[in-house]
Amino acid sequence: MRDLIGESKSYDRNGKILEAIRGQNSYLPQEPKRIKFQKMAQSPYIFYRGTNHLFWADFAGSWRLHQFGGAAWSRTWLQGDSHVYNMGAFKHQGESVCFGFDDFDDSLVADYQYDIWRFSTSIVLDCWERHLFDAETISTALDTFSSSYLKSFKKTIKAEKLFAATFTSNNTCKPLSEFLKKTEKKSSRRRMLEKWTIGSEKRLFRDNPSKVKPLDAQRSEQLRAALNSYRKRRDESLGLELTESPMQILDVVERIGAGTGSLGNQRFYALIRERDHGSEEHDLILDIKLQHQPTAYGYMSREETDEYNQNFSSHAIRHADAYRALSDFPDHHLGWLNLEHESYSIRERCPYKRDFDTTQLSSKAFLLMAKQWGEVLALKHRRAARRLANNQATSPFEDKLNLIAYDQPSEFQYFVRSVSQPYAEQVRRDWNDFHVHSDALMMQ
Structure with a gap:
């Protein structure tokens, strides 16, 4: 499907797109598939979020990578589905x-x-979602994003500072700072537990048929058994000091209706209680999610898939490695378990997890956020590349991007625009065709 980036145009793209969406979601039961397709039919941006496989089909191995990368130095841990939300x-x-x-x-x-390409395309789609169609404003937002990303590599950052760096209300732009302050003020573990659970001494998940459903006795027993030993296996695998605090499993349920691209994937919540340093009790929720191969896997070269298979014994372990490489702070409950020959990631359900809503942003505030997004993405890539280079003082990835930042900044900006703007148009055309045929696809 690479006609939109200057390659083959010898087939009917519309038919191929619908066939790809049908195949990608063939494993889903009918009801989750219906809900997912209804979401995707709402707008081009939501469609984009639900069809990461189309992005990778269009761009994996593209000749355009060689303009500013396409070599060993340009590899780092990626988010893999990067977009504004x-x-x-x-x-x-x-x-x-x-x-x-x-x-x-x-x-x-x-x-x-x-x-960068996937995120910058999402910037265009997000502008359209907010009924902002001014081409000059969108181009400025893209240039602000790509320039901010590149400028972040102009100065050397010592390892201790790089790995300790965070984006908080104290060092971010005004719209983001206000959002983070509001999130901290309004969120807490207590409020999350009140929303999702009932009781205190004998706390259980609330009855909420649209979000959770009970497990049968056999499944519940299997999940509890796997949870009881997951931390020991994780710590031994990573060579960590074994976690001493006991974990009491209060309740387990299946999580339903969450996400867009991952909607319908098997997912569980576990309500647990553990002691902090042997004294205070804490109740929290573990998010246990079936991990498939990353979407890009199906579009990688044989050499790349062999490398992936050699490095990761399960997709959930790969998820944990990525989390540690890209996140600011490791989740103390991060891990994995196996259930019926499938691998599941484990992480705490964060009480403060919240999306940044762009719908009310002015054009000026959106440009401030575009700059911020570029800085965040650059830091994540840089930190992950340094970890791949065994935490050395710098990495080839940083050195090369430093040269590009000094020698080709305008060319880099133009290139990002030349990829993301036409591709956003293509996403809109793909969405239009999907919108027409979504009802029929739901029934297949």
């Missing part, structure tokens, strides 16, 4: 509310430009 607020133990990536299901090691 895959950055949000989060908070881990003892830290401030931060801003960054909050989804690592599609993360992998590949050329950094994939994240």
Whole structure:
């Protein structure tokens, strides 16, 4: 499907797109598929979020990578499904509310430009979503984003500062700072538990048929058994000191109706209670999610898939490695488990997790956010590349981007525009065709 980036045009794209969507979602039961397709039919941007496989089919291995990468130096951990709404607020133990990536299901090691192209396309689609169609404003937003990303590589950052850097209300632009302050003020573990659970001493999940459903006795027993040993296996696998605090499993349920691209994937919530340093009790929710191969896997070269298979014994372990490489602070409950020969990621359901809503932003505020998004993406890529280089003082990835930042900044900006703007138009055309045929696809 690479006609839109200057390659073959020898087939009917519309038919291929519908066939690809049908195949990608063939494993889903009828009801989750119907809900997902209804979401995707709402707008080009939501369609884009639900069809990451089309992006990778169109761009994986593209000759355009060689303009500013396409080599060993340009590889780092990617988010893999980067877009405006895959950055949000989060908070881990003892830290401030931060801003960054909050989804690592599609993360992998590949050329950094994939994240830039996908994110910049989402900027265009998000503008259209907000009924902002002025071409000059959109181009300025794209230039602000790509320029901000590139400028971040102009100065050397010592390892201790790089790995400790965060984006909080104290060092971000006004719209983001206000959002983070509001999130910290309005969110807490107590409020999250009140929303999702009932009781205190014998806390259980609330009856909420649209979001959770009970597990049968056999499934519940299987999940509890796997959870009881997951931390020991994780710590031993990573060579970590074994976690001593006991974990009491209070309740387990199936999570339904969550996400867009991952909607319908098997997912569970576990309500657990553990002691902090042997004294205070804490109740929290673990998010347990079936991990498939990252979307890009099906479009990688044989050499790349062999490397992936050699490095990761399961997709959930790959998810944990990506989380540690790209996130600001490790989730203390991060891990994985196996259930009926499938691998599941485990992480705490963050009480402060919240998407940044762009719908009310003025054009000026949107440009401030475009600059911020570029800085965040650059830091994540840079930190991950340094970890791939065994935490050395710098990395070839940083050195090369430093040269591009000084020698070809305007060319880099133009190139990002030349990829993202036409592709956003293509996404809109694909969405139009999907919108017409979505009812029929739901029944297949």
